[in-house]
Structures are given as structure tokens and as C-alpha cells.
Amino acid sequence: MIETRSLTKTYDDTVALREVDFAADDGEFVSVVGPSGCGKSTLLRVLAGLESGFDGTASIDGTPVNAGGSDDVGVVFQDPRLLPWATVRENVRIGFDESVTDDRIDDLIDRVGLDGFEMALPEELSGGMAQRVALARGLAYGPQALLLDEPFSALDALTKVEQQEFLLDVRDDIDATVVLVTHDVEEAVYLADRVVVLGGQPGTVVADVEVPLDRPRDRTDERLIETRERVTDALGV
Numbered sequence: 001m002i003e004t005r006s007l008t009k010t011y012d013d014t015v016a017l018r019e020v021d022f023a024a025d026d027g028e029f030v031s032v033v034g035p036s037g038c039g040k041s042t043l044l045r046v047l048a049g050l051e052s053g054f055d056g057t058a059s060i061d062g063t064p065v066n067a068g069g070s071d072d073v074g075v076v077f078q079d080p081r082l083l084p085w086a087t088v089r090e091n092v093r094i095g096f097d098e099s100v101t102d103d104r105i106d107d108l109i110d111r112v113g114l115d116g117f118e119m120a121l122p123e124e125l126s127g128g129m130a131q132r133v134a135l136a137r138g139l140a141y142g143p144q145a146l147l148l149d150e151p152f153s154a155l156d157a158l159t160k161v162e163q164q165e166f167l168l169d170v171r172d173d174i175d176a177t178v179v180l181v182t183h184d185v186e187e188a189v190y191l192a193d194r195v196v197v198l199g200g201q202p203g204t205v206v207a208d209v210e211v212p213l214d215r216p217r218d219r220t221d222e223r224l225i226e227t228r229e230r231v232t233d234a235l236g237v
């Protein structure tokens with residue numbers, strides 16, 4: 001469903017990704033981990049249609065990714081990127097045409113657990129709540145694909161766990177294909193069906209590790225711990 005073939009992305013003199021073959025099946029949850037600078041965000045930006053000019057192919061549901069992004073793809077970054085002077089409802093509405101009704105926007109706000117906060121300003125929200133507004137924006141139009149770039153890394157440990165559970169709930173509802181870029185191996189393994197390890201500079205795929213557990217999962221399950229070890233071995237740490 002989401003696929004790159006021989007994807008090579010160069011910025012001026014820097015080759016960020018070299019010959020990357022990546023795939024996530026329909027409805028699959030894939031985490032991408034790798035050392036800093038190996039091209040994780042670049043991969044996500046290409047898939048989100050935010051990068052023009054790359055070699056190889058990138059497609060979502062068989063359609064080549066076009067620069068400028070697609071309504072079918074939701075993207076959430078580490079920084080929620082909310083407009084400080086705009087309400088939660090206005091922040092979720094950003095980027096969508098006026099035909100989208102307040103009811104539809106409020107439904108999304110409700111879905112991310114922020115019912116009653118439609119008129120709140122970002123300064124009145126906790127970090128986790130602000131990130132959920134960003135997620136609601138990412139979910140507008142019911143995306144087939146949700147691309148998440150370190151969405152929880154700025155949150156404290158407890159909020160992070162809450163948001164991870166929350167993401168799994170939302171994903172159950174919408175059945176989207178999810179690609180999550182993260183530095184956190186525990187998070188990568190706990191959430192995903194499969195973990196792709198990028199390495200090197202320029203980045204290439206160095207390992208592809210299945211997570212052999214159904215959900216709900218127990219964070220202390222031996223098999224999760226073994227899978228984490230396989231991922232950290234591939235990372236060389």
C-alpha cells in the first residue's frame with residue numbers, strides 16, 4: 001500500500017537515502033528506527049509528498065506520491081505546530097476547504113478525546129493534548145495512511161505511554177496504515193507489526209524485524225523484550 005523502490009534522496013552534497021526499498025501493507029503499522037541523520041524524516045517527508053526531486057519511486061496505493069501532499073495522507077510531527085492565536089477547532093480546520101462542517105471537525109476533536117475543548121487556545125492545553133490536536137488534523141478526511149514523525153518524543157514518560165495507547169485506539173477505529181518514525185526502540189516495538197531499521201549515512205535498510213504478538217500487548221512480555229534486542233542488535237548499540 002505504501003511503497004518506495006530504490007528511493008535515493010540527495011540534498012545538495014548530502015545523500016540522505018540510498019536505494020531504499022520500503023513497504024507497508026494495507027492496515028499495517030510499521031515503525032522506522034535508526035541513528036540520527038540516517039534519513040528517517042526524509043523517508044517520511046518523501047511519502048508525505050513534501051519533497052520534490054528524488055530518484056526511484058514512492059507510491060501510496062499504487063499512486064505515485066506527488067509533491068504537495070495528498071488528502072489521503074495524514075502527517076503528524078514532533079512539534080504539534082499549532083497556531084497560538086487560533087482555537088482547537090480552527091487549528092484542526094487549517095488546510096481544509098470551507099466545505100468541511102464544524103460538526104465534522106468537532107467529531108474529529110471528539111475522536112481524539114478533546115470533546116469540550118473546541119474553543120480552547122493552545123496555551124490552555126497540555127503537551128499531550130496539543131499533540132492530539134495535531135493528530136485530529138492528521139485524521140481529517142479519514143486518511144488511508146498516517147505518517148508520524150517522532151510524535152511523542154517531546155512528552156514526559158507517563159504522557160507518552162498514554163498517547164501511545166490512545167494512538168492504538170484511534171487506529172483501531174480508522175484502520176489506517178501507519179508509518180511511525182521514532183528514536184525509541186521500546187515504543188517502536190510495542191506499537192508496530194514490523195520494525196524497519198535504517199542505518200548508515202546515506203541511510204539504507206539494514207534490518208526488517210517482525211513483532212510476533214497480537215494486541216493488546218503486555219509491555220513486559222518476553223517476546224517484546226526479545227524483539228527489542230533484535231532491533232538494538234541491528235542498530236549496533
Ligand SMILES: Nc1ncnc2c1ncn2[C@@H]1O[C@H](COP(=O)(O)OP(=O)(O)OP(=O)(O)O)[C@@H](O)[C@H]1O
Pocket residue numbers: 011012014015016034035036037038039040041042043
Ligand atoms: N533540507 C535539507 N537540506 C540539506 N540536508 C538535509 C535536509 N534535510 C535533511 N538533510 C540531511 O539529510 C540527512 C538525513 O536527515 P534526516 O533528518 O532525514 O535524518 P533523521 O534520521 O530523521 O535524523 P534525526 O533522527 O536526527 O531526526 C542528514 O545528513 C541531514 O543533514
